[in-house]
Amino acid sequence: MSSPESVLSIHSLHKNYGKICAVDSLSLEIKKGSVFGLLGPNGSGKSTTLGMVMDVVVPSSGSFTWFGETPNHQQRKRIGAILEKPNFYPKFSATKNLQLACKIKEVGEERIAQVLEQVGLSARAGYSFHTFSLGMKQRLAIASALLAQPEVLILDEPTNGLDPQGIAEIRQLIIDIAQSGKTIILASHLLDEVQKVCTEIAVLRQGKLIYTGKVNEGFGDEVMLEIASDDITALIQVMKVHPTYLSHRLHKGHIEVKCAKGAKSSELSKYLASHNIFPSHMAEHKKNLEQQFMEILSQNA
Amino acid sequence: MRRLLSIEFFKLKNSRYFWILSGLFIVLLMSIPYTARVIVNKVSQQAEIIDALGGLTLPFFDFVDVWQNLTFIFKFFSIFLGFITVISVSSEYSYGMMKQNVIDGLSRAEFLWSKVLMITALSLVMTIVALLICLYMGYTYSPVTDWTFVTAHIEFIPAYFLHLVAFQLFCLVVTLVIKRSGITIAALFFYVLMIEPMIASYMSYQGLALLAEFLPVNAISNIIRFPFYKYAMRETQTTIGMMDLGILMGYIGLLTYVAHRILTKRDLA
The missing domain is CATH 3.40.50.300 (P-loop containing nucleotide triphosphate hydrolases)
Known part of the structure; x- marks a missing residue:
């Protein structure tokens, strides 16, 4: 009841x-x-x-x-x-x-x-x-x-x-x-x-x-990061071995990396620097509802 | 009940069509005695049968006769009163108000009762107008105004009331089915003036005259039978037939049931 x-x-x-x-x-x-x-x-x-x-x-x-x-x-x-x-x-x-x-x-x-x-x-x-x-x-x-x-x-x-x-x-x-x-x-x-x-x-x-x-919890807790660097290939290689790495997508001049919950851009830039990669751009964005929504719709299609 | 009536009256009193149509209806009712007077005079002067009787004036407006004669003619205008029901219900559909009233907290049944109560109230008002006209004409032309004579066959007045209620319920159901005012009005005219008379005459032709009595417009109309044969010395029903009353009451029940069923079982789109 x-x-x-x-x-x-x-x-x-x-x-x-x-x-x-x-x-x-x-x-x-x-x-x-x-x-x-x-x-x-x-x-x-x-x-x-x-x-x-x-x-x-x-x-x-x-x-x-x-x-x-x-x-x-x-x-x-x-x-x-x-x-x-x-x-x-x-x-x-x-x-x-x-x-x-x-x-x-x-x-x-x-x-x-x-x-x-x-x-x-x-x-x-x-x-x-x-x-x-x-x-x-x-x-x-x-x-x-x-x-x-x-x-x-x-x-x-x-x-x-x-x-x-x-x-x-x-x-x-x-x-x-x-x-x-x-x-x-x-x-x-x-x-x-x-x-x-x-x-x-x-x-x-x-x-x-x-x-x-x-709404606040979101539909998943992945962190989306946008990272650009002069050497994209090296960037991808290094990112792939990071413990929070889930997947990435290659864009023109930058990559979009999906990381597990808890990933922080400050921590990641230190990690990249330690591998001699200095990102020219790095932005963290919470997946907005629209992306999550589209994802849910396509998952259930 | 007062709340439902006040809701419905609020809708009507703020609508121009209501005042125009009910005004027109009253004017039509009042014009009948005048027109009839002219016709009766003409007939009285010309008809051979009257000559045979020595040139008497027809006792058209005399008490006893006046009730059936006038209410019978009044029936022809019921369709104008029916239009009030048609427009009131179809505009609820076209403005999405049936839906909105229900969302606002009117139950579907209450919506129906608000319409039925208004039909009853309007019929009552028009019946009183009819009663006053009959009394006026009777007292003006009748040679005898003895009270027992005046009230003999006054039952045609409540019969007229039942006729108005039933006819408007018929309009209500047709509108609930068709939903659009223009098409409903056209359909009503077409059915009342052409389709049903054709079916009825076909039935009579096939020897099924009794069955034709059960057709809706016939059933609603037959409560006041054609009175004028009596002036041609033919057999005329000058009272209310118990079977006619039974069929009419049956229709009132049936139409209310159908309206209730449509309103409670259907999506209010």
């Missing part, structure tokens, strides 16, 4: 569209207070999964619990969610749209001014939704999701289609919300976004869960 700390617990959830399997026996556990990234390329089943836990999509089999209880519509009032795109009545003003959401969520209308303030839309409260820019629509959707002061916020591709400024604004908003202690579930195909915002991730590919873990 799921612990009281569990916000969302998914048990072998399955969704078929005809012969296509969109979500394949997915199991996940999302804990209170985490900022959970659901990562995967387009069509990997992220939105379908979120649709199922929000009762918009009917699962083919499997089950899930919210807050340790069987799902019902009352719980959804404690969840703020934006799936795919902001949905509002185009001819209603921002305020009218939020009034309707208040009626559904059974929240007092005094929250409207507060959430509009929070997302910076107070000045546009009386304007029709269809006059809004995409960034404003997205912010209004976030405002609506925040109306009931939800414990959980679900965001599906929240920066999709926005310009750089809009992206920055929405990300800052998400980070602010995360810092207020809410649990956030963020689906995205933008790894960079997940890396900036999330504490935990799950990677989906063709409806299957292929990785789950903490």
